[in-house]
Amino acid sequence: MSVPVVIRKIGRAYGAMQALADVDLEIGAGEFVSFVGPSGCGKTTLLRIVADLEKPTSGEVKIGGANPKEVRRQKKLGLVSQRPAVLPWKRALDDVKFTQKITQRVGYPADQLLRDFGLEGHERKKPGQLSGGMLQRVNCASAIAHDPELLLMDEPFSALDEMKREEMGEWFARELETRPRTVLFVTHHIDEAVLLSDRVVVFSASPGRVYEIVAIGAPRPRDRSFRESRIFIETTARLRKMLFQDLEAGR
Ligand SMILES: Nc1ncnc2c1ncn2[C@@H]1O[C@H](COP(=O)(O)OP(=O)(O)O)[C@@H](O)[C@H]1O
Ligand SMILES: [Mg+2]
Numbered sequence: 184m185s186v187p188v189v190i191r192k193i194g195r196a197y198g199a200m201q202a203l204a205d206v207d208l209e210i211g212a213g214e215f216v217s218f219v220g221p222s223g224c225g226k227t228t229l230l231r232i233v234a235d236l237e238k239p240t241s242g243e244v245k246i247g248g249a250n251p252k253e254v255r256r257q258k259k260l261g262l263v264s265q266r267p268a269v270l271p272w273k274r275a276l277d278d279v280k281f282t283q284k285i286t287q288r289v290g291y292p293a294d295q296l297l298r299d300f301g302l303e304g305h306e307r308k309k310p311g312q313l314s315g316g317m318l319q320r321v322n323c324a325s326a327i328a329h330d331p332e333l334l335l336m337d338e339p340f341s342a343l344d345e346m347k348r349e350e351m352g353e354w355f356a357r358e359l360e361t362r363p364r365t366v367l368f369v370t371h372h373i374d375e376a377v378l379l380s381d382r383v384v385v386f387s388a389s390p391g392r393v394y395e396i397v398a399i400g401a402p403r404p405r406d407r408s409f410r411e412s413r414i415f416i417e418t419t420a421r422l423r424k425m426l427f428q429d430l431e432a433g434r
Contacts, residue, residue, distance in 0.1 A: 184332045185213040185364045186247035186259070188233065193242035194390075195228050201390035202228050206242070208384065208393065213363040215403065217376035217383045219422065221430060225391025226369045227265050230335050233367065234262050246333060254333065258286035261331030263339040265369070267322050269310045275321045276306040282328040290330025299354060300324050301347065315342035323351065330362065337369045348372070349407075352379055356404035373422045377415055378405055385425050395425060 188210040195203040203225040210216050218226045231237040233244050235251035246254040254260055273281070279293040297306050300320040310318055319342045327334060340348045352375055359366070370376050376383045380399055387394040401414050409415050428434075 186254075186332045187212045187214075188333065188365060188367070189245040190229070190233070191242050191244070193229065193232060193239045193244065195225065195232065195237070196240045203239075204390035204392055206391070206393055208396075210365060210367065211381075212247075213359075213365055214381045215359065215366045215368065215379055217368045217370055217380040218386060219370060219373065219376055219383060219426065220386030220391070220394070221388045221426070224386040224388035226386060227337055228391070230262075230337050230367060230369060233333075234260055234335050236262075258288065258329060259332045261326040261329065261334045263319075263322050263326045263334075263336040265337040265341075267318075269318070271310055274307050274309055275302060275313065275317075275324075278321055279324045279328045282325045286329035288329040291328055293324075293328060296324045296328060297321070301350065316344065316347055319343060320347075320351065330364075332364055334364055334366045336366065338371065339368070340375070341371070348375065353404075353406075355379065360404050373419050373426070374410070374415075377418050377422065378409060379403075383418075383422060385422065385430075387430055394430065397422060 190206055190208040193203055193206040206229060220226060228237060232239050233251055235255040244251050275297060276293055279296060283289045283293065294306060300323065302317060302320055305313060305317060319339065323339050340351050343351060356379060368379065377399055383397045385394045385397065386392065397418060399414065399418055401409065
């Protein structure tokens with residue numbers, strides 16, 4: 184199951200500071216959309232608005248026609264926060280099971296999910312006993328454990344080394360083939376965005392706006408050989424130019 188997301192004329196101000204302005208996006212059911220853009224352009228804010236953790240100053244979000252609040256109440260959302268609240272006493276396995284308890288939905292067997300994420304032997308460890316990368320994988324497992332229709336991921340793999348990052352990306356890519364869901368994915372990693380997404384939304388900063396939307400014209404999931412394809416090479420180069428030249432120069 185997956186849902187479409189409509190983001191209509193979203194603006195968000197913090198006092199005099201306009202964090203987001205006029206953000207319009209239509210995301211199809213089952214689509215994987217990445218958000219990239221300079222630090223501070225409002226990616227986290229936008230994701231938190233979709234997750235009903237923050238209110239927009241203007242505009243509205245509809246998830247399958249419903250308000251974020253209703254969708255959150257129905258437990259159809261999964262969120263990997265950029266800075267998750269860590270409960271020091273909660274063991275990895277309990278963290279995953281907690282999601283399933285409060286949502287009353289077991290999408291995946293908790294222990295299998297942790298094994299899939301390379302955490303075998305660490306299931307009973309508390310956050311203080313896990314590395315940053317391990318903790319991030321526990322957060323990913325908790326976010327997906329109830330099989331949410333909409334998955335919101337805010338730099339979910341940023342603490343992982345390159346190899347683990349690729350493994351996690353591949354797991355999600357394969358998994359989405361069997362259980363399609365809509366994914367909004369924030370990343371700084373251009374290669375990762377191009378490898379995983381149907382479309383990449385590039386944001387410009389102050390205020391955060393949609394600068395350009397780049398469609399990746401190749402079916403998902405894509406394996407490692409996609410990195411050698413013309414589409415991959417040209418799209419990553421185009422995104423790099425936008426992010427590191429055009430936006431820096433204020434074009
Ligand atoms: N609670 C808040 N209070 C005041 N300013 C905030 C708050 N949250 C975010 N901001 C500001 O809004 C802008 C966008 O932040 P954020 O969404 O975290 O950007 P990104 O995730 O793209 O790096 C930044 O300038 C940030 O300082
Ligand atoms: Mg952020």
